[in-house]
Amino acid sequence: MGFRDRGIEIKTPEQIDKMRVAGLLVGQTLELLRSSVRPGLTTGELDAIAEDNIRSAGGVPSFKGYSHPPFPATICASVNDQVVHGIPGGRTLESGDVLSIDCGAIVDGWHGDAAITVAVGEVRPEVAELMEVTEESLWRGLAAARLGGRVSDIGHAVESYVRSRGDYGILEDYTGHGIGTQMHQPPNVPNVGRPGRGPKLVRGLALAVEPMVTLGSAETDLDDDEWTVVTSDGSWAAHFEHTFTLTPEGAWVLTALDGGEQRLRELGVPFGGRRD
Incomplete structure (x- = not known):
């Protein structure tokens, strides 16, 4: 069976x-939001900042309006035990507080999708470590991808790094995804x-990789709003994502401002993009 099949x-x-154009807009929007986060701000105010920035740059x-019920906002803003959405x-x-911000933008019909987790003021040491572990696991997953490899090589690298750092929960019911003319695509x-399972990693395949990690159980519940995913045990969570x-x-990280060059080189991985 072929890829298109x-x-x-x-x-x-x-x-x-x-896609790089859309990815840069997402990355720039997330950096704007990171610098805007402060105690006393509402998540709705952050959403307005994000929408204005995306639309001002010609993006959508x-x-x-995504899915059903239609998602009502520009960003996902998940606080503390809220994992995603x-x-x-x-x-x-x-x-x-700890705030996970997921953001997507469409430019000229192509999608970018990325997420960061931001500390609001000073957070507990174990929360700061959770954020560091989750972000690093994302980069370990990206660094494991090679042309001719398999999609599961990425998740194996994510899991191996997280497990090496402690007894964390890694969400399995929510995953990364293909991305392009639609936000969510196979695989x-x-x-x-x-490792070594799933579709082959080939040139022209774009993926969004997004580890979601908790301080406790990986079990989750869905809030009454039919969107917000929370941990079943109330443990706090972190979420990082890049499109690459x-x-x-x-490797070329389409939503990283530098294309991922610095982090990939630090991990000993060749940088495959251009310098914008």
Whole structure:
């Protein structure tokens, strides 16, 4: 069975360049939000900042109106025990909170998707470590991807790093995904599993990798709003995500402002993108 038979979208280099434009807008929006986070701000105010920035640059928010029930906002804003898909609104951020922000944008029909977790003021040491472990696991997953490898190589690297750092919960019911002309496409990109499985990593495949890690159990519940995913045991969570692709030269992180060059080189992985 071929890639197209399985619904996997393979892009031309020119189409990947268009995805880079969308990815940069997402990355720039997340950096703006990171610098805006402070105690006393509401998640709804952050959402307004994000929407204005995306639309001012000629983009369209990927999330707004997505699926059913339609997601009502530009970003997902998930606080503390909310893992993903939190709906922004009147919740006021307090010092010591941890906020996961997921953002997507469409430019010229192509999607970018990324997420960060931000400390609101000073957070507990174990929460700061959770954030560091989750972000590093994302980069370990990206660094494990090679042309000719398999999708599960990514999740295996994510899981191996997280397990090496402590007794954390890694969500299995929510995964990364293919991305391109739609925000969510095949294949799924799990954050756990054995290497050497799943679709082959080929040039033109774009993936969103997004580990979601908790201080406790990996079990989750869905809030009454039918969107917000919370930990079943009330433990706090972190979420990081990047959209990336592979070129003959190496990995190119489309939503990282520098294309991922610094972190990939630190991990001994060739950088496969251009310097914008």
